[in-house]
Amino acid sequence: MGHLTEGNDELLKRVRRIAGQVTAIEKALAAGTDCTTTLHLVAATRGAINGLMDEIIEEHVRAHVAHPDLPAEERAAGAEELIAVIRRYAK
Amino acid sequence: MGHLTEGNDELLKRVRRIAGQVTAIEKALAAGTDCTTTLHLVAATRGAINGLMDEIIEEHVRAHVAHPDLPAEERAAGAEELIAVIRRYAK
Amino acid sequence: MGHLTEGNDELLKRVRRIAGQVTAIEKALAAGTDCTTTLHLVAATRGAINGLMDEIIEEHVRAHVAHPDLPAEERAAGAEELIAVIRRYAK
Amino acid sequence: MGHLTEGNDELLKRVRRIAGQVTAIEKALAAGTDCTTTLHLVAATRGAINGLMDEIIEEHVRAHVAHPDLPAEERAAGAEELIAVIRRYAK
Numbered sequence: 001m002g003h004l005t006e007g008n009d010e011l012l013k014r015v016r017r018i019a020g021q022v023t024a025i026e027k028a029l030a031a032g033t034d035c036t037t038t039l040h041l042v043a044a045t046r047g048a049i050n051g052l053m054d055e056i057i058e059e060h061v062r063a064h065v066a067h068p069d070l071p072a073e074e075r076a077a078g079a080e081e082l083i084a085v086i087r088r089y090a091k
Numbered sequence: 092m093g094h095l096t097e098g099n100d101e102l103l104k105r106v107r108r109i110a111g112q113v114t115a116i117e118k119a120l121a122a123g124t125d126c127t128t129t130l131h132l133v134a135a136t137r138g139a140i141n142g143l144m145d146e147i148i149e150e151h152v153r154a155h156v157a158h159p160d161l162p163a164e165e166r167a168a169g170a171e172e173l174i175a176v177i178r179r180y181a182k
Numbered sequence: 183m184g185h186l187t188e189g190n191d192e193l194l195k196r197v198r199r200i201a202g203q204v205t206a207i208e209k210a211l212a213a214g215t216d217c218t219t220t221l222h223l224v225a226a227t228r229g230a231i232n233g234l235m236d237e238i239i240e241e242h243v244r245a246h247v248a249h250p251d252l253p254a255e256e257r258a259a260g261a262e263e264l265i266a267v268i269r270r271y272a273k
Numbered sequence: 274m275g276h277l278t279e280g281n282d283e284l285l286k287r288v289r290r291i292a293g294q295v296t297a298i299e300k301a302l303a304a305g306t307d308c309t310t311t312l313h314l315v316a317a318t319r320g321a322i323n324g325l326m327d328e329i330i331e332e333h334v335r336a337h338v339a340h341p342d343l344p345a346e347e348r349a350a351g352a353e354e355l356i357a358v359i360r361r362y363a364k
Contacts, residue, residue, distance in 0.1 A: 008305075011302050012299065012302050015298050015299045016299065018295050018298075019292065019295045019296065022291050022295055025288050025291075025325075026285065026289065026292065029284050029285050029288060030285060032281075035332065035333045035337075035354075036358065038329055039326060039358055039362065042322060042325055042326050042329065043326065043361070045322055046319065046323065049318055049319045050181065053315050053316065054178050054181055056311060056315065057177055057181075057312070058174050058178075059308065060308045061170055061173060061174055062170065062174075064308075065152070066156055066169070066170030068163045068166070068167070072159045075157055076157065076159070078157070079156065081308075083152055085309065086145055086148055087145050088316070089181075089312065089316045090141065090144070090145055090180075090181055102211050103212060106204060106207050106208045106211060110201065110205065113197060117194065117197045117201065120193050120194050120197060123190075126238050126239075126242045126263075127263055127267065129238055130239070133231060133234055133235050133238065134235065134271045136231055137228065137231045137232065137235070140228045140231060141228065143207075144224050144225065147224065148217075148221070150217065151217045172218055180225045232363065235363065236359055236360050236363055239359055239363075240356050243356055243359075247334070247338055247339055247352065248348055248349060248352030250345045250348070250349070257339055257341070258339065258341070260339070261335065264334060268327055268330055268331065268334075269327050269331075272327055272330075
């Protein structure tokens, strides 16, 4: 399964934004920012990470489960991977 | 989309177990049980509800996205519904 | 720790509403309702359970951690219980 | 509320580890790593962020709600902040 091809620009942009958010948390902690403000940054970062997970799962669905050109075996394998991921990571 | 056919016994058993857990929470609250014990019951019920969601999504994947006999259009529609559900309910 | 006294009407009302939501899920499954509709009911029930957890934790904070009349030892014990609950059940 | 003092080494270490995890996600995406592996990295990062949130909340409880030397007003304010955070960010 390798649908997340090199140059997946949209996902890369998302993860770089998340890296920026983590840097902001680090600065807030280093500066002794109050906890409510810091928590807000952390919660926003968690939201962005959840969005990244959803995006990766969506790409998997499109490329490896639902794509009309998939051979039956590959589709079945893609569906099993998807179900395993949902069981493991869906809160 | 109607794959959750009447007589879906496994899902019905799950939801009846959840109903029993909710009754246990009600009894704990009515009896003035301490909050740690009550929270444990509530958290276990939340876990069971998450399990039920995963199970329903899994059935949708098998019946409406991955099934080898689906016409292309139905498969595409099933995939879009799945993606909408993941975006809305994951986490 | 017994702050969830008998007659805690607000929490009891919440849990009875949740019981009604679980009954609606059961009916939807028994009637073969489509999975998107059923998932919506399940997700709403999960939201209500999360709300119930927050409410119970809030009552614990008010009665056993923050209350001005608490002896120091009881307050310390209430805080440790709270921290254990957050670690265990947050997310 | 400024309990997260400069030099809060433990929290800073956590957030730096999270930064490293985000870099690993970026590398995996750039290298076209398969989605299951990438999702595993993302899910582990989410877990670490949840742990950071719990840690910050715990420090707030100890410093601004439960500390024996707090004046009653500050304790009451700290408790209200805590309750607002739980309502907003729990789950």
